[in-house]
Amino acid sequence: MDLSVKHVERIPVNVPFREVPARNMIRELPHWTLFEVCKVTLACGVVGFGETMEYYTWGQVTDAKVARVVGKNAAEMMWDDGLGAGLQMALFDAVGKASDVPCHRLLGPKHRDRPFLSWWDIDMPGEDWVLECREAIAQGYTSFKTKARPWFDLDEQCRTLCATLPEWFDLDLDFNGMLIDSAHGVRVVTEIEKYPHVKIYESPLPQGDVAGNKFLRSQTRVAIAMHFGSPPIMTALKEDVCDGFVIGGGAAAVMRQGTISAAADKPFFLQLVGTGITSTFALHLAAALSHARWPAVNCHQLYTHQMITPPITVENGTAAVPERPGLGVDLDEEAVARFRLEAMPKEPYPAPDLVLAIRWGSGATTYYAHTRQYWGDFLSGQLPIFSKGVRLERVMNDGSQAWKDLHARVQKGAVHE
Numbered sequence: 264m265d266l267s268v269k270h271v272e273r274i275p276v277n278v279p280f281r282e283v284p285a286r287n288m289i290r291e292l293p294h295w296t297l298f299e300v301c302k303v304t305l306a307c308g309v310v311g312f313g314e315t316m317e318y319y320t321w322g323q324v325t326d327a328k329v330a331r332v333v334g335k336n337a338a339e340m341m342w343d344d345g346l347g348a349g350l351q352m353a354l355f356d357a358v359g360k361a362s363d364v365p366c367h368r369l370l371g372p373k374h375r376d377r378p379f380l381s382w383w384d385i386d387m388p389g390e391d392w393v394l395e396c397r398e399a400i401a402q403g404y405t406s407f408k409t410k411a412r413p414w415f416d417l418d419e420q421c422r423t424l425c426a427t428l429p430e431w432f433d434l435d436l437d438f439n440g441m442l443i444d445s446a447h448g449v450r451v452v453t454e455i456e457k458y459p460h461v462k463i464y465e466s467p468l469p470q471g472d473v474a475g476n477k478f479l480r481s482q483t484r485v486a487i488a489m490h491f492g493s494p495p496i497m498t499a500l501k502e503d504v505c506d507g508f509v510i511g512g513g514a515a516a517v518m519r520q521g522t523i524s525a526a527a528d529k530p531f532f533l534q535l536v537g538t539g540i541t542s543t544f545a546l547h548l549a550a551a552l553s554h555a556r557w558p559a560v561n562c563h564q565l566y567t568h569q570m571i572t573p574p575i576t577v578e579n580g581t582a583a584v585p586e587r588p589g590l591g592v593d594l595d596e597e598a599v600a601r602f603r604l605e606a607m608p609k610e611p612y613p614a615p616d617l618v619l620a621i622r623w624g625s626g627a628t629t630y631y632a633h634t635r636q637y638w639g640d641f642l643s644g645q646l647p648i649f650s651k652g653v654r655l656e657r658v659m660n661d662g663s664q665a666w667k668d669l670h671a672r673v674q675k676g677a678v679h680e
Contacts (some may be wrong), residue, residue, distance in 0.1 A: 264361055266304035266337045268360030271329045271350065272302040273608040275317075276570075276599060278538055283394050283481065284565045287387045293614040293635035295565070296316040298538065299607060300599055301349030303339055309361045312594045313352025313568070314540040318610045321512040322347040337361075337479065338649065341369075344513025348537075349515055352544050352590075353541070359589035366544065366590055370518060370551035377581035378533075378549030379406075380542075381435065381558035383565070386410035386514070387652070389423030396428060398426060399564070405464075406558045408532075413441055413641050413648050414621050414655040417455060425458045426673040434458070435488075435558075437465035441641060444468065445475035446646045452483045463488050464511060476504040486559070488532060491520045500527050507531050513602060521552035530556035539569030543590050546575075550584040569600045616660055618670050624652020628680045632673040640677060 276298050280288055286297060298314045301324055315324055324347035331351065332340045340346065341354035352410050359366045368375055371443020373453045382399035384392070386409065411417050417436075425434070429541030438457070442448040448467050455461055463486045465487050468475045470493040470567040486506040489499065499505060502505040511522045511534040523530050533555045542561035558580060563569055571592040621629045621637065629646070631637045640646050647653070662664055672678050 266358065266361055267306045268303055268332045268335055268337050268340070268354075269306045269674045270304040271333065271353075273329070273349070274296040274300040274302070274599060275604040276300055276568065276602040278566050278598075278602050279569060279603055280565055281567055282382060283387070283391050286307050287385050287391060288565070289614045290617060290619055291385060292319070293610050294610050297607065297611075299324060299349055300540075300570075300594070303332075303337065304358045307361055309357050309377040311354060311355070311357025311360060311589060312539055312638070313349040313354075313544070315349035316537050316541070317607055319536060320348045321516075321608065322392070324348070324350045328576075338469075339635055342515050344515045348513070348541070352540070354548060355514065356589040357545070363588050365584070365588060366547040367550040367584055370514070372549060373550050373584075374553045375550055375584075376581055378546050378555060378579055379580055380404065380575075381406045381408045381560055383407075383560050384409050386415055388415070389420040390475075392420060392424045393427050396424060396432070397478075399437055400429070400432065401613040402631070403577035403579065405431060406435060408435040408437065408558070408560050411436040411438045411441070412654060413650070414637065414647070416624075416651055416652070416653050417451065417649055418467060418619050419545070419609040421455055421458045421557075422460070424669070425456045425460050428460055432460060433462045435465065436461060436462040438467045438586060440466050440469040441648070442467045443642070443644065443648055445478050448475065448479045449482050451649050452479065452485065454484055456485050471538065473498060473502050473504055477502050480504060480506070491524070491531070496523060505651035509534050511535055516549055521554060525552070525554045528554070530554050531555045532558040535561055536557075538565065538566055539563045539571040539575050539589050539592070540590075541595070542569075542575055543571060543592050546582060546584045547590070568602075570595050570598050615669060616670075618658040618666065618673055619658075620656045620658050622654045623647070624650060628657070628679070630669060630673050630678040636673075636676060
């Protein structure tokens, strides 16, 4: 059978968020709706597909990368992470179909039939976390991974959410280094660990702070996860700075990092972000990686459509690995046609018409236009870290001159009242 690549088609699509994610993602990640569906046709007639989250990916697909694979054997090219997410995924799907084996058989021995999956959301008011976890539980999930941010009162968020959760439901909090240093870190993580639902903290401190992370880990019962590679893996293992890792990227990188984690007996989150297309590929990776024991983070729950048929279904926190050839699912062509764009737009950030207010417990307010402004102010120590009573709100455009004046001012930076 001729496995040479005959043709590559790239289709830009805009997949909408569900209601609750939409009203929160707009301030930081409005561009997460933009994807490129990639179809690879082999000389034998087999068609494989994949996707690239255009503005959040380990590798975009370009005309030059497409030119590199046309005419080449797909099996020889599919391990090249440099090709980009959608193209690499489509090559794996096509080779699996042509070989009449599921993708996980191309990756290695199978370790599990049903990998663990986590429901994911950005930082939100506690009331929205409650709505999302209610939906997660209804759909069979047993864990929720979300963002812990200093512009929300984390204790209040956890108190609001955990009061509604069954005892078997887990909560994992990703700080992205926003605790700044071990002094702030110990204060916050030891307070939040009083909620028994909290099982894992991800990147509580900047990951390069080896001494701080090592000390922080010694002070809490909650497991610590850090992104693989920072600090360098041998330093992370020698100093024992974390309980496990976050692993993502191309297929070769994921398999390499997963193998090292297994040798060190460290579990990890498998983090490949996208719709159901990417999530299905991640299921195959998790099947082949022995230490993909923490629930995978794929974020397909954000969207109104999974873009595949049949959709991923979850029971008791796990989903079945497809056993049909290739990815083992079909592309939802109707959804592709519905959400298709004429061309991929430039990154739509920040979203227009935004004014964001950080309401402090003291009664003061700081206004911003978008997340990147206040993210930097928090990380540089210009704003209080995880203070009580703080809350982020969107100031809706009421058409008034006062709103227009404030909107113009926050484009230049923070406005304090």
